[in-house]
Amino acid sequence: MTDSQLPRYEIFIVERPGRPPTYAGSVHASDDELAMLNARDVFARRPDCHGLWAFRAETISSRTADEALSAFEETEPAPRERYLVFGKLGHKGVPTFLGAVEASDPDEAVGRGRSLYGQDVVLWWVAPERCRLATAAEDAGPMFEPAKGKPFRDQAFYPVETLMRQLRRARTHKQERS
């Protein structure tokens, strides 16, 4: 059986308004538009998603902290572009957007990221800004509103604790009377 699950896209989500996008996981899709829709279905089923970024997996370069130490050498001036820099802060962290730098290649982007965003990063990811897909403000309605109308996806919707307390109280009461 030959089958293709289509190209992979890495997905970042904004979990609270104003917070930087953090890495969520990946989806497979045949094109950019479907990647964003799949990302919404997989990562925005609940109302705590306020923005999505997606990159084709191969556009992200990854360097460990050790690799980042040796990566950056000043070389011949070359054409530069904007790179987005992500770092996993501490061993329990999640890759999180830190900021943008101008660089001629991923190693230079990591090196510049390192000098700007400090030493606590244990894993670096960089990707050219031109490769980023992002939800725009006008997409917020169709992308994120549907999750807000589904309060039943939240455990607090079910009065189970209250019902269980009532049952336990009734049982104790019955035992005391008998």
Place this chain on the structure above:
Amino acid sequence: MMVSPRPETGSNPEAAAEYVERLTAFEARIARGEKIEPRDWMPDEYRRQLIRMISQHAHSEIVGMLPEGGWITRAPSLRRKLVLLAKVQDEAGHGQYLYHAAETLGATREEMIEALLAGRAKYSSIFNYPAAAWADVGVIGWFVDSAAILNQTMLARSSYGPYARAMVRICAEENFHRKQGMEIVLRLTQGTASQQTMVQEAVNRWWWPTLMMFGPRDADSPNTPMLVRWGVKTRTNDELRQDFVDQTVPEAQAMGLTLPDPELRFDAQAGRWIFGTIDWDEFWKVVKGNGPCNEERILARRQAHDDGAWVRAALQAYGTRQEQAA
């Protein structure tokens, strides 16, 4: 049992020394509570065990949609239908999180799905049982999702970063699954005599299969010591199974439901519930592919895959055209 991680170096003494050095550093990282990330060095056996566990876990989420999915069109109210749809959709999403985590270790989505459809892949034995009545949907949420939460809360502390992060996300969502199930069960226990009978029968059907869901006894789990040593798991099958029993028996008692185990009794000294012997012959029969619904489940997945073939072909053609136009 002694754990001796398999050497991966053949007979070259220098390579062997380097391997031992790397392994020592790897185990020290785990002991410090660091998370291992995809590009970090890891023993082949750690990678192999994780791919096995995570892909089985992903398949379980995907096959897990089937027993309840059949009740979506027959849900007794619009509210219950919306809730069940949302739950089954979450399970599809959880399968996606987990396939992603396995991909970070070098497994491909194509290989994993092919293994499931070919019947080579394992998934949780529980989903090879039928959901015979509406009450089963409630009991699945209460028993099966509670059991899954106990297992997954443990795995959220796993040493492999992508797996642990997928678990954190899944656990938060599965509390909804447990609660909606308990609500169905509670309402039925307070309903008519036939509703009460229906829910008690569902409890009788699902109790033992849920206990089996935690996997073989520790004595029969050869992988457990290595998984614990490398921080993939932090608790054993038997420990988690006992936690489930201790949590669930008082809930059943409060709801006025009985559990189908005449040997069930409270050990006041240990503060734990003692339960009867699990039918391990049944467990192995289901794991080996001969449970009540194994064949039906795989056929359903194959049909869904085949029915979707034209959609994937169309998407691919459109994607290729977009790329050529760009």
